[in-house]
Amino acid sequence: MKNTTLKQNRNSALLTSILSILLGIIVGAILMLLAGYNPLVAYQALLGSAILQPFDLGETIRTTSPLIFIGLAVALAFRTGLFNIGVEGQYIVGSLTAYLVAAKVSLPTGIHALVAVVAGGLAGAAWAALPGLLKAFRGVHEVIISIMMNFIALYFSNVLVRTWLAVGKDSTDKIPPTASLRIGSLSQLFAGARIHMGIILALLAVFVFYYLLWKTKLGYQLRAVGYNRHAAEYAGISVRRNIVLSFLLSGFLAGLAGATELLGTSEYIAIQDAFIGIGFDGIAVALLGANAPVGVVLSALLFGVLTYGGGNMQFVAGVPFEIIRVVFAAIIFFVAAKISFRWGNRKKGKAYA
Amino acid sequence: MLNLLTNLVDVTVLYATPLILAAMGGLFSERAGVVNIALEGFMTIGAFSAAIFTIFTGSAWIGLLSAVVVGILFSLPHAIASINWRADQVVSGVAINFLALGIAVYLVKRMYNGSAQTPVVPVKLEQISIPILNRIPVLGPSLFEAYPTTYLAIAIVIIGAVILYKTPFGIHVRAAGIHPAALETAGVSIYRVRYIAVMISGALAALGGAGLSIAVGSEFNQTTVAGQGFIALAALIFGKWRPGGLLLAATFFGFSVGLSLIGQIIKLTNYVPSEVLSMIPYVFTILALAGFVGRAESPASLGKPYEKGSR
Numbered sequence: 001m002k003n004t005t006l007k008q009n010r011n012s013a014l015l016t017s018i019l020s021i022l023l024g025i026i027v028g029a030i031l032m033l034l035a036g037y038n039p040l041v042a043y044q045a046l047l048g049s050a051i052l053q054p055f056d057l058g059e060t061i062r063t064t065s066p067l068i069f070i071g072l073a074v075a076l077a078f079r080t081g082l083f084n085i086g087v088e089g090q091y092i093v094g095s096l097t098a099y100l101v102a103a104k105v106s107l108p109t110g111i112h113a114l115v116a117v118v119a120g121g122l123a124g125a126a127w128a129a130l131p132g133l134l135k136a137f138r139g140v141h142e143v144i145i146s147i148m149m150n151f152i153a154l155y156f157s158n159v160l161v162r163t164w165l166a167v168g169k170d171s172t173d174k175i176p177p178t179a180s181l182r183i184g185s186l187s188q189l190f191a192g193a194r195i196h197m198g199i200i201l202a203l204l205a206v207f208v209f210y211y212l213l214w215k216t217k218l219g220y221q222l223r224a225v226g227y228n229r230h231a232a233e234y235a236g237i238s239v240r241r242n243i244v245l246s247f248l249l250s251g252f253l254a255g256l257a258g259a260t261e262l263l264g265t266s267e268y269i270a271i272q273d274a275f276i277g278i279g280f281d282g283i284a285v286a287l288l289g290a291n292a293p294v295g296v297v298l299s300a301l302l303f304g305v306l307t308y309g310g311g312n313m314q315f316v317a318g319v320p321f322e323i324i325r326v327v328f329a330a331i332i333f334f335v336a337a338k339i340s341f342r343w344g345n346r347k348k349g350k351a352y353a
Numbered sequence: 354m355l356n357l358l359t360n361l362v363d364v365t366v367l368y369a370t371p372l373i374l375a376a377m378g379g380l381f382s383e384r385a386g387v388v389n390i391a392l393e394g395f396m397t398i399g400a401f402s403a404a405i406f407t408i409f410t411g412s413a414w415i416g417l418l419s420a421v422v423v424g425i426l427f428s429l430p431h432a433i434a435s436i437n438w439r440a441d442q443v444v445s446g447v448a449i450n451f452l453a454l455g456i457a458v459y460l461v462k463r464m465y466n467g468s469a470q471t472p473v474v475p476v477k478l479e480q481i482s483i484p485i486l487n488r489i490p491v492l493g494p495s496l497f498e499a500y501p502t503t504y505l506a507i508a509i510v511i512i513g514a515v516i517l518y519k520t521p522f523g524i525h526v527r528a529a530g531i532h533p534a535a536l537e538t539a540g541v542s543i544y545r546v547r548y549i550a551v552m553i554s555g556a557l558a559a560l561g562g563a564g565l566s567i568a569v570g571s572e573f574n575q576t577t578v579a580g581q582g583f584i585a586l587a588a589l590i591f592g593k594w595r596p597g598g599l600l601l602a603a604t605f606f607g608f609s610v611g612l613s614l615i616g617q618i619i620k621l622t623n624y625v626p627s628e629v630l631s632m633i634p635y636v637f638t639i640l641a642l643a644g645f646v647g648r649a650e651s652p653a654s655l656g657k658p659y660e661k662g663s664r
């Protein structure tokens with residue numbers, strides 16, 4: 001009996017995701033038609049330039065790896081009934097800290113990269129601590145605090161880059177090779193694409209995510225708090241402790257996203273005028289993937305293809321890249337419309353305070 | 354010294370105006386029980402359409418009006434998702450924000466050969482000076498030689514307060530945000546009240562956005578709004594979901610935005626980095642929510658979708 005309900009839930013989640021993707025792509029197509037572009041040509045250019053050549057495939061995988069981390073981060077919080085909209089800020093401090101460890105500390109090759117990655121994760125967790133603590137102990141809604149923390153992270157990173165790390169320039173120098181996540185042989189395999197260790201770490205994180213949530217006591221408690229806070233409390237599970245832990249773990253994953261992206265892809269840090277929107281991508285990936293490990297990987301791959309292919313689509317078919325952001329937003333909107341039926345329990349709480 | 358003070362008041366009024374308008378929009382929606390993270394998106398689409406329509410018609414007033422219309426249209430998906438479909442209102446708002454920015458920049462690039470910003474608008478809203486009053490030292494030149502949007506903002510705070518506290522519709526809005534079932538029992542449609550409230554929020558936030566592209570600034574690009582919708586949301590919360598409170602909060606935040614922008618001119622940034630000045634609204638909002646600067650309490654039913662017939 002219980003199994004059939006679970007199965008039905010899973011099927012309806014899958015159906016929601018597939019329908020939302022289709023609707024999102026249709027919205028994009030309509031907007032292209034209205035603006036006088038040929039959507040078939042555009043989507044063909046997008047897909048063709050994202051996966052056909054080894055180089056492009058490598059770049060698509062590179063684009064996908066931070067999306068897996070950030071998607072897992074949002075999904076983990078969702079599993080505990082929390083909305084970590086602060087992953088963008090946690091990503092920023094993760095990159096910043098990874099850069100600091102890479103540039104200001106000297107360590108042997110490999111160990112240096114590992115220490116920088118872990119430091120980035122810890123910084124993300126630290127940045128997520130405040131919304132978690134305020135939620136747990138003062139009942140303040142995590143969404144607003146997290147949004148505010150995002151802006152503080154942005155300005156915090158900018159002020160350090162401008163006044164200390166790259167005085168008189170817009171961006172810092174590159175990190176030393178000892179801390180880089182790039183591997184020559186992996187890159188050569190994909191015709192010189194910037195694919196790096198990040199994807200391997202991301203897939204490792206997917207496995208840890210699955211194991212932690214479904215095979216450990218802590219994971220059971222986190223999910224129990226997500227399903228029904230009162231029942232969990234009644235069963236002797238500390239709701240407060242789990243809320244804080246969930247935020248710390250989620251922030252850690254978001255910090256890892258920032259750290260691996262810095263150490264593997266950009267290798268320097270720049271002044272940012274505005275958010276890059278990775279937090280939004282994370283929410284998109286988590287929701288579309290129904291907060292499940294395999295779902296997150298698949299939807300991260302989809303968004304990776306759309307993001308990397310979208311850049312080429314602009315180049316080949318002349319369609320502005322922003323259409324891809326519109327498609328993302330539309331997909332999320334449609335998933336959200338359905339989400340109430342599956343996450344109904346979590347949203348019965350107050351919105352803010 | 355007096356000159357400096359006049360300058361400070363001037364930038365404060367300039368940057369507080371869009372925040373006040375957007376926060377007043379947020380007030381209606383959130384007092385009626387619908388979370389409005391989408392203020393940023395409404396401001397973006399308002400700034401965009403004001404700039405475009407001003408360029409095409411040559412009239413800034415038509416630009417301003419178009420922002421209101423487009424803002425209302427753009428609020429409808431958020432209303433449908435939040436009210437009818439009982440979707441997660443935060444997620445819907447986030448999606449609307451990205452939808453607005455994506456569509457606006459996409460269309461700008463399409464219209465202007467791939468350029469991510471519009472040309473400078475041919476006319477801006479003109480500052481209106483009120484005789485005699487504009488000669489008051491310090492306050493006069495900024496408050497009484499202001500853009501029409503500033504007068505509009507002050508008027509809307511007053512009218513909004515009267516509507517919210519003195520009219521049946523205002524009572525319905527507040528009741529919908531506290532105890533919707535009781536209101537339904539009294540024969541009022543919650544859906545209708547919430548729809549109107551969300552549409553008002555779209556109109557007012559878009560008006561604030563228009564101020565950014567055809568009054569304070571004179572073009573639209575990707576960073577025209579850049580987070581001011583969230584500062585407006587912060588002002589709403591810091592002002593404890595009350596018209597007077599948000600007016601003060603938005604003025605204070607406008608002051609800090611202005612300060613971070615003119616800090617360089619008045620050499621303040623020699624002592625405090627401009628980024629630190631930019632953090633002020635966010636830090637204060639966290640302190641307020643955490644209960645260190647007065648407790649901010651949200652409307653009781655905020656974020657709860659209403660099911661007909663529920664108790």
